[in-house]
Amino acid sequence: MAIKIANVALLGLGNLGAQIAAQAAACGYQVWGYDPDPEIFHKTLEGFMSIDQSKVRTTPIKVDLWPRAAKLVKICSSLAEACAQADLVIEVVPENLDIKLQVWAEMDQAAPGHAIFATNSSSMPVSKVEDATGRPEKVLNMHFYRPELGQNMADVMGGTQTSAEVMEAGRSFVASLDVIPLKVLKESLGFCFNRVWRAIKRETLHMWAQGIVDxxxxxxxxxxxxxxxxxxxxxMDAVGLDVVYDIEMVYYNESGDPRDHPPQALKDKVEAGELGAKSGQGFYSYPEPEYQDPDFLNP
Ligand SMILES: NC(=O)c1ccc[n+]([C@@H]2O[C@H](COP(=O)([O-])OP(=O)(O)OC[C@H]3O[C@@H](n4cnc5c(N)ncnc54)[C@H](O)[C@@H]3O)[C@@H](O)[C@H]2O)c1
Structure with missing residues (x-):
């Protein structure tokens, strides 16, 4: 029988968590959220309201529905309260294995036995955290991209023991948010599109660092x-060059292949505080990066 999801808990309400919570509430789910910073949910969403959706080339997420939906999200004062009635718990805490393991162990104690657990991690396969729970058949990666950039898609990938029913429940939950599900059939570092994007990053960073191209x-x-x-x-500037460097190091640490090591020139930029759009300088200068100039393609 198909797994029914009505109550969704979001743990972590920063950049990605706030948007997933708002979108789920806008799509009719009862959403419960917890973040140690009680202000972060509304503060984060406010930042996304000013985004010009007309610049988004893919199907836009309907941010106009978010202010009303945000009022329906129940902000809880503890992780246990947020998880207590959940059918699905989505962990969206920082990209740090120790923090995630701690949160997953707490989720396991707090959520009902039938609840499915998902991580929004950008780089960690769910098998890294599945043993922190007593329900490894009910866990998956649900990796949402950047909704505010119109990247309206999410990788769905199981761990070593995820059941077919749980995979299908994850895929259909993502689709019910008007987000395109990308099903990964076999656990893989990088999921579906992140693996493609990662190959592009690796090649282009080395081409730049070796002085082959501007x-x-x-x-x-x-x-x-x-x-x-x-x-x-x-x-890469939009993502943050520090974040890009850390993610590239995850791949390098996994493979040990020197060709996977991010170039020193990228580390130099990070150490110089050139972190991309968020610091005003990355490869481009902000707030008006050259590539947004109408003449950029035809200089
Ligand atoms: N930013 C991106 O472009 C992006 C894209 C896809 C996936 N992700 C992934 O999503 C996750 C979160 O990234 P983000 O960019 O939203 O980070 P963020 O720093 O904006 O938000 C993380 C939030 O988690 C909260 N938090 C910390 N400890 C917690 C705990 N114990 N319980 C509940 N909340 C806790 C923090 O207070 C913070 O508000 C990471 O795994 C990241 O890899 C990020």
Missing amino acids: FRDVDRAYMIFNNTAWGPFGL
Whole structure:
């Protein structure tokens, strides 16, 4: 019988957690949220309200519904309260294995036995945390991309023991949020699209660091070829160069292959405080990066 999801708990209400919570509430789920910072949910969502959706090329997430939906999200004062009635718990806490293991163990104690657990981790397969629970057949990766950028999709991937019913429940939950589910059939570092994106990052970073190309030409070519508003370097600036470096190190630590090690030139930028859009300087200068100039593609 299909698994029924009505009550959803979001643990962590920062950048990704706040948006998933608002979108789930807008789509009719009863949403419970917990973050040690009780202000973060509304503060984070406010930041996304000013985004110009007309610039988003893929199906836009309906941020106009979020203010009303946000009022329906029950902000709880503890993780246990948020999980108490959950059919699905989505963990969206920082990308740190120790924090995640701690939270997963607490989720296991607090949530009903039937509840499914998902992590929104950008790089960790769920098998890294499944043993922190007594329900390894009910866990999955549910990796949402950046809704505010119109990246309206989510990888859905199981761990070593995830049941077919739980995979299907995860896929259909994602689809019910008007988000495109990308089903990963076999556990893999990088999921579905992140693995593709990761190969692009690795190649383009090394091409730039070895002085083979100007990064602007890579972005130009990518934007023309794929008809996108961003190239890889513009997108890495949006993600944050410190975050990109850390994620590349996860891949390197897993493979031990020197070709997977991010270039020193990227580390130098991070150490110089050039973190991308959030610090005002990355590959481009902000708030008006060159690649958004109408003449950028035809200089
Ligand atoms: N930012 C991105 O582009 C992006 C994209 C996809 C996935 N992710 C993943 O989503 C997760 C969260 O990333 P983010 O960008 O939203 O981070 P964030 O820092 O904006 O939010 C994390 C939140 O977790 C809260 N938190 C810390 N400890 C907690 C605990 N014990 N219980 C509940 N909440 C706790 C923090 O207070 C913070 O508000 C990470 O695993 C990240 O890899 C991020």
